[in-house]
Amino acid sequence: xxxxxxxxxxxxxxxxxxxxxxxxxxxxxxxYFPWYQQFPGKGPALLIAIRPDVSEKKxxxxxxxxxxxxKQFSLHIMDSQPGDSATYFCAASKITDSWGKLQFGAGTQxxxxx
Amino acid sequence: DTGVSQNxxxxxxxxxxxxxFRCDPISEHNRLxxxxxxxxxxxxxxxxxxxxxQLEKSRLLSDRFSAExxxxxxxxxxxQRTEQGDSAMYLCASTRGSGEKLFFGSGTQLxxx
Numbered sequence: 001x002x003x004x005x006x007x008x009x010x011x012x013x014x015x016x017x018x019x020x021x022x023x024x025x026x027x028x029x030x031x032y033f034p035w036y037q038q039f040p041g042k043g044p045a046l047l048i049a050i051r052p053d054v055s056e057k058k059x060x061x062x063x064x065x066x067x068x069x070x071k072q073f074s075l076h077i078m079d080s081q082p083g084d085s086a087t088y089f090c091a092a093s094k095i096t097d098s099w100g101k102l103q104f105g106a107g108t109q110x111x112x113x114x
Numbered sequence: 115d116t117g118v119s120q121n122x123x124x125x126x127x128x129x130x131x132x133x134x135f136r137c138d139p140i141s142e143h144n145r146l147x148x149x150x151x152x153x154x155x156x157x158x159x160x161x162x163x164x165x166x167x168q169l170e171k172s173r174l175l176s177d178r179f180s181a182e183x184x185x186x187x188x189x190x191x192x193x194q195r196t197e198q199g200d201s202a203m204y205l206c207a208s209t210r211g212s213g214e215k216l217f218f219g220s221g222t223q224l225x226x227x
Binding site for chain 2: 004034046089091104
């Protein structure tokens with residue numbers, strides 16, 4: 001039972017373009033929503049995270065949009081660069097349970113073409 | 115920080131054999147997590163420790179799996195009587211306190227033949 005559903009499975013974007021990845025969750029008890037970036041042969045690395053008390057969070061070229069009523073959140077990568085080519089995972093957890101006990105989506109492979 | 119270290123990086127074993135992986139977390143990180151990741155999927159939570167205490171085990175963790183963190187520092191994950199379905203990347207992560215940011219290691223890739 002996948003509690004976090006992620007789409008698309010893959011996307012190709014030109015350098016300078018915007019990458020958008022979407023996630024939907026089932027469990028309304030989730031209250032922590034991070035995005036992780038993973039390069040081949042490496043473990044995931046935290047990119048940006050949001051709590052449900054805000055609708056948007058921006059860090060550099062990365063923005064999370066959060067819609068609590070729709071139980072959806074998305075990652076926007078602005079001005080995409082070839083170095084952004086990686087697999088991106090959304091995740092969710094209940095803080096009272098453990099921040100680190102994460103339910104991950106299946107991942108989106110992003111390829112940024114020069 | 116030297117990062118989370120996992121050994122070995124790769125392990126090839128025959129079905130039925132036992133294997134053990136080691137994770138060295140970032141110094142002074144008291145929480146340590148184990149995840150499993152199969153090709154094309156996101157990591158799945160297996161278990162976690164606060165210091166030496168194992169606080170939770172996922173239902174994914176069958177009786178053939180056991181994890182320890184004897185002195186609250188490094189951790190080991192043992193799989194007994196390996197099966198082909200155990201083939202996956204085993205990831206370890208650590209954090210300070212109930213910290214928000216998990217630091218993942220590069221994982222141990224297990225192949226069961």
